[in-house]
Amino acid sequence: MLGKIEIFQKYNGEKVLTINSYPQGVSIHDESIKKSYWYAIAQEVLRFTQKRKKPQILMLGLGACTIPNLIAKQDKNIHQTIIEIDKEIIKACHDFFGLGQLPNYQIIQNNAYKWVSNNTFKNEFDVIIIDIFLGHPPYVDLKSNKPNFIEKLLPYLKQDGMIIFNRPAHTEETRSDSRQLEQYLKTRFKKTKLLDIKDPRRFRNNLIIGLSLQIKNI
Numbered sequence: 479m480l481g482k483i484e485i486f487q488k489y490n491g492e493k494v495l496t497i498n499s500y501p502q503g504v505s506i507h508d509e510s511i512k513k514s515y516w517y518a519i520a521q522e523v524l525r526f527t528q529k530r531k532k533p534q535i536l537m538l539g540l541g542a543c544t545i546p547n548l549i550a551k552q553d554k555n556i557h558q559t560i561i562e563i564d565k566e567i568i569k570a571c572h573d574f575f576g577l578g579q580l581p582n583y584q585i586i587q588n589n590a591y592k593w594v595s596n597n598t599f600k601n602e603f604d605v606i607i608i609d610i611f612l613g614h615p616p617y618v619d620l621k622s623n624k625p626n627f628i629e630k631l632l633p634y635l636k637q638d639g640m641i642i643f644n645r646p647a648h649t650e651e652t653r654s655d656s657r658q659l660e661q662y663l664k665t666r667f668k669k670t671k672l673l674d675i676k677d678p679r680r681f682r683n684n685l686i687i688g689l690s691l692q693i694k695n696i
Contacts, residue, residue, distance in 0.1 A: 481498040482495070482497065485570060488544070490508050493505040495541070495567075502567075510679070513678055514544075514675070514677045518685060519545050522640070524549065524552055525546075526640050533646065534556075535557070535558050535603060536605070536606045537559070538606070539562065539629050541665055542570075547575065550583075558584070562586075563587065563588065563589050563590065565587055566584060590610060594630045595630065597633065601633065601637070603635055603639060604639050605642065607642045609644045638691075645684045648682050653684060656672060660672045663687075667692060669689040669690060670688050
């Protein structure tokens with residue numbers, strides 16, 4: 479659905495999933511994963527939820543199951559609800575990236591933009607991760623960073639929850655977009671932060687994070 483899916487294995491044993499030759503995620507067994515933005519996201523989630531009882535996270539976009547695997551490896555008690563539009567991505571993650579071995583998860587094949595309109599999980603999630611990428615330029619799905627979508631998504635978050643956006647940061651333009659997104663989140667959250675992650679795989683990504691909603695969800 480999103481494009482041509484390929485999986486290949488690097489010299490160090492790391493598996494990579496690409497769509498139209500653009501990397502969507504990797505396996506987690508090589509030590510270099512600790513320098514990646516996937517690992518940084520997982521660590522933010524793990525630190526935030528470590529003292530919470532039965533934490534729930536919502537992840538929009540599956541990729542190569544990289545973030546779910548990293549989270550589950552360190553805390554099997556975190557329940558992960560994952561929304562992914564492409565059934566072939568889901569199949570590839572089952573076949574090559576251990577999706578079926580996750581201990582505590584639900585995978586929902588659906589369009590995230592339509593799914594958020596159903597209000598099924600209101601005020602349920604401790605953390606929401608927005609990691610929606612495409613198989614064509616600009617690769618990140620720009621709609622996922624717009625206020626009208628974010629406002630539909632926030633009712634799913636607990637009042638004291640955390641939201642994480644993953645965005646590419648290879649150019650000054652994309653980094654400027656990240657700063658603009660953080661400025662918007664400042665109007666909705668009590669605290670925000672922006673992380674700049676430079677991966678040895680030549681990826682550069684920004685993580686834009688909001689913590690604790692300012693106005694109570696209705």
